[in-house]
Amino acid sequence: MLAFAGGLYADTGKIVSSINIDGLKRTEEATVLRELPFYIGSVWQDEFASISERRVRNLGIFSEVVVLPPDESGQVNLRVKERWTLWVLPQASRKDNGASSASVVVDEHNLWGLNHHIRLAYKRDTGKNFSTLKGTSYETSYNWRRIADSKLSMVMSGTWGRSLFDAYNNGIHAAQYLQRAKSGSVLFNYALDEVPEEGWNVAFGFSGSNASYRFLSGTPQVDLVGNRIRALLAGVSFRAIDDQITWLSGRAFDYAVSAAHRGLGSTVNSYSHVASIRDYYAFSGENTFNIRLNGALMSGDVQRSGIFDIGNRNGLRGYYPGELQGTHYLYGTFEGRFPIREGSNFQLVAFTDMGKIGGRVGTSVTRGLAVGAGGGFRWTMRWLAKGTLRGDMAYGVATKRWRFYLGTGQAF
Numbered sequence: 001m002l003a004f005a006g007g008l009y010a011d012t013g014k015i016v017s018s019i020n021i022d023g024l025k026r027t028e029e030a031t032v033l034r035e036l037p038f039y040i041g042s043v044w045q046d047e048f049a050s051i052s053e054r055r056v057r058n059l060g061i062f063s064e065v066v067v068l069p070p071d072e073s074g075q076v077n078l079r080v081k082e083r084w085t086l087w088v089l090p091q092a093s094r095k096d097n098g099a100s101s102a103s104v105v106v107d108e109h110n111l112w113g114l115n116h117h118i119r120l121a122y123k124r125d126t127g128k129n130f131s132t133l134k135g136t137s138y139e140t141s142y143n144w145r146r147i148a149d150s151k152l153s154m155v156m157s158g159t160w161g162r163s164l165f166d167a168y169n170n171g172i173h174a175a176q177y178l179q180r181a182k183s184g185s186v187l188f189n190y191a192l193d194e195v196p197e198e199g200w201n202v203a204f205g206f207s208g209s210n211a212s213y214r215f216l217s218g219t220p221q222v223d224l225v226g227n228r229i230r231a232l233l234a235g236v237s238f239r240a241i242d243d244q245i246t247w248l249s250g251r252a253f254d255y256a257v258s259a260a261h262r263g264l265g266s267t268v269n270s271y272s273h274v275a276s277i278r279d280y281y282a283f284s285g286e287n288t289f290n291i292r293l294n295g296a297l298m299s300g301d302v303q304r305s306g307i308f309d310i311g312n313r314n315g316l317r318g319y320y321p322g323e324l325q326g327t328h329y330l331y332g333t334f335e336g337r338f339p340i341r342e343g344s345n346f347q348l349v350a351f352t353d354m355g356k357i358g359g360r361v362g363t364s365v366t367r368g369l370a371v372g373a374g375g376g377f378r379w380t381m382r383w384l385a386k387g388t389l390r391g392d393m394a395y396g397v398a399t400k401r402w403r404f405y406l407g408t409g410q411a412f
Helices: 002-012 029-033 048-057
Strands: 018-022 062-068 075-082 086-094 099-111 116-128 135-144 152-169 172-191 199-218 227-243 248-260 270-283 287-300 328-339 346-358 370-380 388-396 401-408
Touching: 018 029, 048 062, 048 075, 048 227, 086 401, 116 152, 135 172, 152 199, 227 270, 248 287, 346 388, 370 401
Parallel strands: 018 075
Antiparallel strands: 062 075, 086 099, 099 116, 116 135, 135 152, 152 172, 172 199, 199 227, 227 248, 248 270, 270 287, 287 328, 328 346, 346 370, 370 388, 388 401
């Protein structure tokens, strides 16, 4: 019996003697090798090919990934096609009241060839209809994925400068302030499974910010004062996503808590909880039906400058920032994404967002259910990392207005 079992085992699995990767130009070989579920000396299993392709594709820096079983000599061959990873993107926005801004964002998704992500942003608030300079601010972040090839990641971010802060009452613009602010945070993420951003992950970190406000116009708001926030950060997440470049399948969950306390040097005691569940269902080829449910709660010494604002292009579409603010919210999305033909990188999208925001502090255009519905497009440039351009138009039932959004990436 032992001899029979040994013979069967030898016939169904080969020993991996070497790993060859074709197509690497700017990417270090270690960036790919650390994602693989096997190594030299492993006994090959049939599922290794699909797992490897999914993990390497999910890095976002390759448009094609093919993994072949061991050949007669035991060599596993991988073939990849790199995407261009540097983004230089100008952006502009304008609200109904004419308030406008312009910015330039630089993203590099494969720094050092190790899949590190660095982001730099320069923004100018340009008054009404881009007519005057009202403030200049800067933003930077750095994501060090897999420190020393381990399961530990780190994200550092910071913002500083002057920007316009708009105060709203019942969704109507009430006052404008010049905000002087600086902030910074560091967050560590540890993978409980084999690789980061797959399976369960836990996070912990710290954030700090200082802000002051100078009244410019409108009616002064007594609850808008300068602050100093020092907070501990923690969270847990789950990922089971397969990124097919132009469409997604799988599911994800995120929960994050932030706790600011005077004992940490903060001027307030405040606590926030934010959670999100997302499911991506593929049907009839590459057509997908996508669902998300987002919720959050804030308690303690809540200030106007720190409340949730879900009226934006990635939140409840059909509303602008300032129209849906509060200390707690719950909203969901149903979205269909349909390629114009099989294998196309152009999708048509239809969606409905609906939810409710409220609380003792905040302002909203509706006390009931906020609903936004509309459609749009997604155009993915396969050669460019994170290369999806997005355009949406949505009708806000509470405001009875159409909103238009242009940006990058999927809404969720």
